[in-house]
Amino acid sequence: MAYYRYDFTAARELLRGRAELDNDEQKVLNNLRLGMAAMADGDPAEAERTLLRVFELLSTAGLNDDRTTAAVWINEGVRIWKGEPFEQALAYHTVSTLYATLGDWENMRAAAANALFRLHDFGRDQQGGELSQEELARREAEDPGYLDRGYTAIDTNFALGFLMEAIGSDLSGLGGADPQYDAALVINPKLEPIVTRLRERAYDTLLIVDQGKGPTKLAYGPDNALSRWQPQDVATGRLVIEQGAGITHRISAVADINQMAADHRWNNLEDVRKAKSMIGHLLVGGGAVALGVGANRGDEGTAIAGGAAILAGALLRSGAGADTRYLEFAPAQVFLVPLRLEQTTTLRMQMSGGGSTLVLPDVTPGVAGNPRVIYLRLHGLDSPQPAWLAEHRLVHGNEHSGVREGDYPWILGGNDVSPPTRATLEAYQRGGHLTDFTVYDLEDMYRQEGILIGSGMENRPDAPKNPSFRHVLIGGKGLFTPQPYSMGFKRLMYSQHPPYEPVSAAVRAPAAGAGAGAPRQFAATRAESES
Amino acid sequence: MRGARAFVKCNTKAHGFGSAGFGGGAFLSLLLLPSACASGPPVARTTFLDSVDLVEMTDRMAQSFSMDEDIASRGLQSERWVVSMNRIENHTNQIIPEREKWLYVARLRALLDQSTLSRERNLTWIIPPERWDLLRDELGPAPEVLRLPPTHQLSGEFTALTNTSGQGRSDLYLAEYHLLSLDDGRTIWSDHWEVKRSISGTSYD
16 A cells, blocks of 8 residues: 555545545545545645535534434445544544644644544443443343443544644633643643643744554354444554754654554444344244245235345345444554754654664754644554665755755756745846846746646646646656644655656756756857847 | 245244235325425524624624714824724634634724724724735735824624534624724723524434
């Protein structure tokens, strides 16, 4: 899967069509997948567009109210996927994280607040342990309707949600953060060090790290009517972060998704699956009886009725399998790391349980009260570990880093991929390149190559839509800078890429020439063609 | 066949079923019921503010602004007010993207600018200073003399009281707009608009 190979661009290309075009029971899931991949890739525009759809649909009351009967009779796949409650909380958290990276504290708070819905608690089993699906099924079978009334509504235990809401409340100036921090501490007192730092605003940088692969959902039991969550990444330990030289942080996860998935309070839909399975067994038995009696007596009407019941029972049983759709991109753990950097600093991080190292060179912090928030997606041990994760050296100048001294456009043989702005052109010209260019000329150069400025949907009616989301450095048609310090930014700007292959004559000739002379040759070639 | 009859008899005793079963009509309805019940594409149905609210809200605020005593008492010879604007502050539980936060004030400003009110009251509307840098890249740096420093600011704040349960949700929205004097922070004009929205249905499945 491209997502778990750190190829978030490819993952988005595979997901985009379904998310943008399909308006069916997979809509929430498709858009959530695409939104998460876009966030990891550092494209907040696509992330916002897709995650807003998710937010709106998750906030819709009765989204499946007219699909319940169909789900019972056919298959739960006909229900619009909204995810188990823990997946819904994760979805709201993802929206909150997006706005945190944009410095939009108000929306960060609003999204997180929606993740703090109440849960249904059915108590413990007879041994005082966690309730299993089998036990809940038995209770429902013995007491029909138990799943609708046998619970107590309790406050959420999603400490991560309280922390995100508190940070948003504090930084937006709304107030009310203290009770939210307190609520997180009641749920998990071990969060005290993080909460103290957040409460005192003793940070100028905040890392939000999704790590590992979340649990997978499996069907099992009679007619595969039951479902359970199987952890995929476990015991990966703490997140170890080296801040410059000499300062090391060892951070525990704020959210354990495996734990949430195993908790019955964070799951749903058991009642429908179990009821369906039980009815299926009973109907098959009754139907067989009616068919036998009718056939023996030569009673055609009874025989037909019996056959109908058998078919109905078979229909029910064939559709009794649990819905095993789930959010494959969910992490195993979520870390929240407030840091005080005070100056541009290189961060190096790794899980204490092993795995590759991620280096974030030259992180420029925010300030207390307006921190820089960075979202990172780290995979587990079963994912490949590309070399760019640990790379220290910036290969390509960009909108964030600025044009490096003496550099010029990558498509002309240089290394710079900054968008064509006045400031970019002035930097090239200070290095003696493109001295007779205007900003329009610079833009026109890219236009002749069919390169679009910015990441986004190609707007020409007959042109493919995906290439403009892919950066020119990796064979696409977009020239843009992903969110600084995102995984997408690191992959593009800290990797050596194959040389650019020009398509227009104006760029092809000078680009085939040697090094720093290419821009001057481009100008000369263009002047020739104009004369 | 003999074995099958024995099986049927055993089950008859065990479950007490008689010869009556489902009629042919019921059978057909069973087949038809799923397709009849599987509805169309997912439709968002929320308590969130939408474009209808934007229009009604800003229409009412424009009317209130124009009828305000302090505004109405100004004339062509009054000291010029240079009015900038700031996006609304979102303190609701709804996501309001950045561009929409500006839109809620921009539409109000546009309504006030369309009429003769601005000219008659000597109000000059300017692009917010926070956005001057965004334009500089396109238009080049503007001479300082052309950048009017604002004397007043138009802005707003949205809050909401949200109630949720497993069976639905309600939001009571309060949208407050105000015109502030940047000299002394005094509120020259303010007004509010409110609406309550509620929806019923299971909020999570």
